[in-house]
Amino acid sequence: xxxxxxxxxxxxxxxxxxxxxxxxxxxxxxxxxxxxxxxxxxxxxxxxxxxxxxxxxxxxxxxxxxxxxxxxxxxxxxxxxxxxxxxxxxxxxxxxxxxxxxxxxxxx
Amino acid sequence: xxxxxxxxxxxxxxxxxxxxxxxxxxxxxxxxxxxxxxxxxxxxxxxxxxxxxxxxxxxxxxxxxxxxxxxxxxxxxxxxxxxxxxxxxxxxxxxxxxxxxxxxxxxxxxxxxxxxxxxxxx
Numbered sequence: 001x002x003x004x005x006x007x008x009x010x011x012x013x014x015x016x017x018x019x020x021x022x023x024x025x026x027x028x029x030x031x032x033x034x035x036x037x038x039x040x041x042x043x044x045x046x047x048x049x050x051x052x053x054x055x056x057x058x059x060x061x062x063x064x065x066x067x068x069x070x071x072x073x074x075x076x077x078x079x080x081x082x083x084x085x086x087x088x089x090x091x092x093x094x095x096x097x098x099x100x101x102x103x104x105x106x107x108x
Numbered sequence: 109x110x111x112x113x114x115x116x117x118x119x120x121x122x123x124x125x126x127x128x129x130x131x132x133x134x135x136x137x138x139x140x141x142x143x144x145x146x147x148x149x150x151x152x153x154x155x156x157x158x159x160x161x162x163x164x165x166x167x168x169x170x171x172x173x174x175x176x177x178x179x180x181x182x183x184x185x186x187x188x189x190x191x192x193x194x195x196x197x198x199x200x201x202x203x204x205x206x207x208x209x210x211x212x213x214x215x216x217x218x219x220x221x222x223x224x225x226x227x228x229x230x
Contacts, residue, residue, distance in 0.1 A: 001170065035216035037153075044223070045153065050208055050216035088153050092214045095158070095167035097143075102152040 002027045004089050006100035012108040019076040021103050023089035028069045030093030036065055036074045039102075040085045048087075049074060081107075110134040110219040112204045117224030122195055128224055130187040130204030138162075138182040139210040143217055144189045146200035146226075156202070157189065160212065171197070194228045201225050 003026040013019055021036075032052040037045040047056040049065035052072060062077045076083055084107050089100040116128040128144070144156040157168045157178040166178050177190040187204055201223040207215040 031214065033214045033216075037217075039153075044203065044220035045217075047208065047216055047218045056208070056216075056218065090153075090155070090216070092216060094214075096169045097155045097158065097167075099145075099153040099155060 001096055002029065002091050002094065002098050004091060004098050004100035006087075006089055006103045008103065009101075010104045010106060012106050013079055014108045015079050015081055017079050019074075019079055019083070019105055021074040021076075021087055021089075021105070023067075023072045023074075023100050025070045025072070025091055029072075029091045032068050033091060033093035034065075034067070034072050035090045035092065036063075037088045037090065038083075038085050039088065045088065076105075079105075110206065112206065112219055112221035114202060114204050114221045114224035117202065117226045119227045119229060120194055121230050122228055124194055125190070125192040126194060126226060128189040128191065128202055128204075128226070130189075130221060132185045132187065132204075132206070135206070136210070137180075137185040141207040141212075141215070142178075142180065142187045143205040143207070144176075144178060144187075145203045145205050145217070145220075146198075147203070147223070148200040151200075154200070159187070161207075161210065191226070194226075196228050199226060199228050 034052040036049040039045040053065045111133045143158045159178045203223045204221040205217040206219040208218040
């Protein structure tokens with residue numbers, strides 16, 4: 001199983017700041033089949049980034065993904081109040097399609 | 109628009125079985141692989157199972173392998189999850205989720221249903 005470890009667990013920032021969330025895989029992710037999701041309280045997850053660096057339809061360009069192999073990053077520039085949420089990484093290059101444990105982005 | 113509506117959750121005793129359903133609409137169901145993902149109360153996301161668009165390939169999380177079976181009925185645009193030998197660790201909100209794009213390539217997950225809650229308790 002490809003274990004994904006997200007860091008930091010909680011990130012406290014202010015609107016207008018830049019958030020950098022990391023996800024490290026225990027094995028190389030095949031084909032860079034890697035995604036990021038956002039989940040707000042009481043809501044279902046929303047796909048932000050697929051294939052490590054491609055924004056899903058309707059996602060603002062403030063969100064960007066990068067990385068390959070075992071190390072991936074989600075960067076959110078110019079934080080808006082609605083960006084404060086929990087973020088999950090996921091690899092779908094091979095079964096089981098594991099998620100990271102989640103990272104909470106909170107308002108400082 | 110894409111709609112995924114899960115049903116079949118409820119309170120079940122340990123060791124018993126339960127069958128979840130997901131009614132899909134708004135897209136060509138038979139063209140898309142489909143997933144089940146669960147989330148225990150207050151916890152993170154856990155991927156459970158996936159079935160290919162033609163139903164020929166299925167994969168499971170180690171935690172459910174041998175106990176859960178994913179299936180689909182394209183004539184009814186419905187996804188199923190048959191769960192057996194349930195334990196407290198299976199208590200969670202179960203989401204039905206659509207693959208981002210059609211075809212056989214690996215894809216991220218885009219549309220999520222609202223989920224159906226399964227509680228395993230005596």
